[in-house]
Amino acid sequence: MTPWLSRLALRFVQREVAEFIAGDLEEEFAARVARDGALRARAWHFNQALRAMVFVPRRIGRRDVAPRKGDGFVRTLFQDLRHGLRLLFKTPGYTAAVIVTLALAIGANSVIFSFANVLLIKPLPIADPETLGWIYVLDPQRATVRGRSSYPDFDDLRRASRSFATLSASAGDNVTMTGHGEPQWLLAQKVSASLFDTWGLKAILGRALLAAEDVPGAPCALVLSHKVWKAQFQSDPGIVEQSLTIDGRPCAVAGVLDPAIEFGNLARTDIWMPIALDPAPVGRDDRRYSVVGRLAPGVTHEQADAELKTIMARLSAEHPDTNREWSARVAPTKEAIAGGDTWVILALLGLIVGFVLLIACANLANLALARTASRRRELAVRAALGATRWRVVRQLVTESLMLGVAGGLAGLVVADAGLRIMRAAAFEPIFELIVVDRNVMLFGAALSIASPILFTLLPALYASGHTLGETLKEGGRGAGAIRTRRSRHALVVAQVSLALTLLVVSTLVVRSMIAMNRVSLGFDPDPLLVARLEPPKWKHGTDDRVARMQEELLSRIRRVPGVEAAAVSSGLPVLSPGSRTTFDIAGRTAASTADRPWAMQITASDDFFRATGIPVLTGRAFEPRDRLESEPVAIVTADTARRYWGSPSAAIGARLAVVAAPGAEQVWRRVVAVVGDIRSEPIPDIGSEVQPQLYVPAAQRPSTDMGLIVRSPRAADLSAAIRAAVREADADTPVFQMRTMQKALADELASSRIITGMFVAFAVLALVLATTGLYAVIAYSVGQRTQEIAIRIALGALPGDIPRLVLTQGIRLVAIGGAIGLAGAFVVSRMVREIFYGVSPSDPLTYAGVVGAVLVSSVLAMWIPSRRASRINPVTSLRAG
Amino acid sequence: MVVGAEPTLGEFEQMVLLALVRLGDRAYGVTIREEIASRARRDVSLGAVYKTLERLETKGYVSSSVGDPTPERGGRRKKFFRVAPGGARALKHSLTALRRMTDGLAWETDI
Numbered sequence: 001m002t003p004w005l006s007r008l009a010l011r012f013v014q015r016e017v018a019e020f021i022a023g024d025l026e027e028e029f030a031a032r033v034a035r036d037g038a039l040r041a042r043a044w045h046f047n048q049a050l051r052a053m054v055f056v057p058r059r060i061g062r063r064d065v066a067p068r069k070g071d072g073f074v075r076t077l078f079q080d081l082r083h084g085l086r087l088l089f090k091t092p093g094y095t096a097a098v099i100v101t102l103a104l105a106i107g108a109n110s111v112i113f114s115f116a117n118v119l120l121i122k123p124l125p126i127a128d129p130e131t132l133g134w135i136y137v138l139d140p141q142r143a144t145v146r147g148r149s150s151y152p153d154f155d156d157l158r159r160a161s162r163s164f165a166t167l168s169a170s171a172g173d174n175v176t177m178t179g180h181g182e183p184q185w186l187l188a189q190k191v192s193a194s195l196f197d198t199w200g201l202k203a204i205l206g207r208a209l210l211a212a213e214d215v216p217g218a219p220c221a222l223v224l225s226h227k228v229w230k231a232q233f234q235s236d237p238g239i240v241e242q243s244l245t246i247d248g249r250p251c252a253v254a255g256v257l258d259p260a261i262e263f264g265n266l267a268r269t270d271i272w273m274p275i276a277l278d279p280a281p282v283g284r285d286d287r288r289y290s291v292v293g294r295l296a297p298g299v300t301h302e303q304a305d306a307e308l309k310t311i312m313a314r315l316s317a318e319h320p321d322t323n324r325e326w327s328a329r330v331a332p333t334k335e336a337i338a339g340g341d342t343w344v345i346l347a348l349l350g351l352i353v354g355f356v357l358l359i360a361c362a363n364l365a366n367l368a369l370a371r372t373a374s375r376r377r378e379l380a381v382r383a384a385l386g387a388t389r390w391r392v393v394r395q396l397v398t399e400s401l402m403l404g405v406a407g408g409l410a411g412l413v414v415a416d417a418g419l420r421i422m423r424a425a426a427f428e429p430i431f432e433l434i435v436v437d438r439n440v441m442l443f444g445a446a447l448s449i450a451s452p453i454l455f456t457l458l459p460a461l462y463a464s465g466h467t468l469g470e471t472l473k474e475g476g477r478g479a480g481a482i483r484t485r486r487s488r489h490a491l492v493v494a495q496v497s498l499a500l501t502l503l504v505v506s507t508l509v510v511r512s513m514i515a516m517n518r519v520s521l522g523f524d525p526d527p528l529l530v531a532r533l534e535p536p537k538w539k540h541g542t543d544d545r546v547a548r549m550q551e552e553l554l555s556r557i558r559r560v561p562g563v564e565a566a567a568v569s570s571g572l573p574v575l576s577p578g579s580r581t582t583f584d585i586a587g588r589t590a591a592s593t594a595d596r597p598w599a600m601q602i603t604a605s606d607d608f609f610r611a612t613g614i615p616v617l618t619g620r621a622f623e624p625r626d627r628l629e630s631e632p633v634a635i636v637t638a639d640t641a642r643r644y645w646g647s648p649s650a651a652i653g654a655r656l657a658v659v660a661a662p663g664a665e666q667v668w669r670r671v672v673a674v675v676g677d678i679r680s681e682p683i684p685d686i687g688s689e690v691q692p693q694l695y696v697p698a699a700q701r702p703s704t705d706m707g708l709i710v711r712s713p714r715a716a717d718l719s720a721a722i723r724a725a726v727r728e729a730d731a732d733t734p735v736f737q738m739r740t741m742q743k744a745l746a747d748e749l750a751s752s753r754i755i756t757g758m759f760v761a762f763a764v765l766a767l768v769l770a771t772t773g774l775y776a777v778i779a780y781s782v783g784q785r786t787q788e789i790a791i792r793i794a795l796g797a798l799p800g801d802i803p804r805l806v807l808t809q810g811i812r813l814v815a816i817g818g819a820i821g822l823a824g825a826f827v828v829s830r831m832v833r834e835i836f837y838g839v840s841p842s843d844p845l846t847y848a849g850v851v852g853a854v855l856v857s858s859v860l861a862m863w864i865p866s867r868r869a870s871r872i873n874p875v876t877s878l879r880a881g
Numbered sequence: 882m883v884v885g886a887e888p889t890l891g892e893f894e895q896m897v898l899l900a901l902v903r904l905g906d907r908a909y910g911v912t913i914r915e916e917i918a919s920r921a922r923r924d925v926s927l928g929a930v931y932k933t934l935e936r937l938e939t940k941g942y943v944s945s946s947v948g949d950p951t952p953e954r955g956g957r958r959k960k961f962f963r964v965a966p967g968g969a970r971a972l973k974h975s976l977t978a979l980r981r982m983t984d985g986l987a988w989e990t991d992i
Contacts, residue, residue, distance in 0.1 A: 020910060
């Protein structure tokens, strides 16, 4: 069997001998397979076939194929290709420089395109995303733009709305699966049964959830995600109709969902269950449901938005306790899959890689100009022998196209490698989707064809534009040379300005990132080990049982050698900041819901502050005496105290009560301490680096959603011992996401580090490319001016004069480019100011630093050629001329 | 004798012709390549061999004949080559010129 690649190559071998060559190869191939193995034999075969193709090529357009009308396009194309290939191999330095430059620029562009590809171009795994409306509930302060809804509000919206054909709700919830090996903690998505229809999701096995299963009292049913079915049940089709134990009760498996939905954050979902399974009657202020709907035919997002606002206004009037001044908005899918900042960053990155490509192409144009200048004699001779201008241009474009294709292929390899590194570093599942696929390849192909054509056509036209007699006479110097020199200088100016612009913008991004990391955490993360625990609700149903379990757990963990302190809390500091709650302060009445004090609420066990290291500023930490039956207490942060009481000392002793669900009793708590502030989120929003926070003793408000914090000088080594301690306390409690606080923060920051890394990489790339461009131009001009410089030296120029001559010329270009670049940087950074943090878009230090860096690298780039110029030996140079 | 009137052969052309002389009626692609590889220690490509043979054939230095298809060649035919009288003459001229140039030289020490 002839390998297919070889067979392809042999098709281009001259027809008269192709049969004999193929036969010879086949004969020897068999012998080589026996001797060297199939792989090496194939490589040999292909190599031989390729060489045969070069040595005895098929005579296209002469004998084999009937002559075409017109100018024999294919024949000349083959001539051009062969001639070009030979030339490119003759100047390997030039060829390599162009291919590497193109590869880096096309690689950078393909990386950014592959992001846009996932976010913008690729179809979502959801049917008709254009007619979906994503409903976000707006709080009275309009503080969050993507708020969730309560179940009763959702129910009212569903009944009242005419704009939507269907409305579905969903909420993530943690459940425990027991009885199938080790207890498993699973992320369940509790959904309206209609969600499957709304999104157009299909089961690949069994069926999706039925409307009849989404009513209270229905027997428990669930749909497995494809990944859980594969990982936990070894893709066993017999799982359908079987019963699993979820949170201690039997649930029948209805089916297995299409893996297409494992997209973005939805990829985390393990199982899908009906919303009706949620036990408690949910209050209107329990806002944890995401709502999405399919617009009714002909209804626009704006109309739906207006209608929902009307309904929410009615609910606000009907339920003033919970809904006063709450509203909602309808967002299209594009906005729902990525936030506003994401689009700005993507656009900015797109702009930056565009700049990188332009800089790279300017280098190519420069190289091509230098090359056509040195080939002017060859081209003139061709013209003299009767080649038309079009023919000469075509030859040059064909050559650059060959370079482009090679550069494009290498660029895709670069992009793939870059994306692999990102996937390895990233924590967010969305990065798994960002790969070099067909779209990215088409994009890379388009770039590798378009950019060389655009940027070598210009020099090609210049080169072919002279009257040939003139060129032959002038010997490479004269009017044509001045013309190309001017365009080379213009290219350098453009490169410097583009590089400066994107260096400034990238530096501002990096400085924002650093500023963000500098926001104080409020504690030292080094000695902390964190994890999440999920004691099964079915086993520890009542509050006192949960409290007892926590005590048991903590006392066991404290006995682990090396543990200094251990605590549990409902959220983990910075990582999961708790739930937003409004509260009343004794002796004050809020004018409206909007004016009610609010804070992020965390329940914490008594060692919490010692374990985390969050300082107690005044008052006392929680103590073992703060029990379920003792006086209810609370602790607030300094920010909360200042915001609502004016000063930390004024808050001590004050009484507050978290607003309870209607019908539930309000618990008044006494503030016993004020503690230090902590960063509100791993990457805080601008203006809310610190948020008001309220701590409540875990013993007085037990929750089965538990974060575990262990303090130890050797936090990283304790995971196994801590797991063992948890298992001893309760074998049915799954432990997950156990990692050091440092690792947890690094995970959360991974995406922004990747983005920052891209800005840095592209900025460095731009600077390097622009510097090389400058170097090439100066070096070339020194080469062109050798005789002039030699005369100057012969006439007595001092040693310093010649470098000064060269540098002055270069510095003028850098100065012009720099001025344009500064203006560009000023405009661009102002356009995207919203993504900067803690740094002004016109930060003088950044601008000065970048200008300095550009100057230093420019001088370095000019240094080598200027040294060479000063060493020119007038005797030899003039004689050679 | 003056040899300048005869067109001289290139080095590779000489090698290919010498291989044909050595191989007699067994000369085709595979054996020619092997002969050059084992004697001159040069791993030449089949394409180069055919290219040269094609050139020699147009000059009338070699003649060729087509054999029968064989199964080990995937049912393809062989092309056998032989040195034509003109080729033999040219080869002799080339080698004579070369030998005369080396006559009297102790090439281990002089070159």
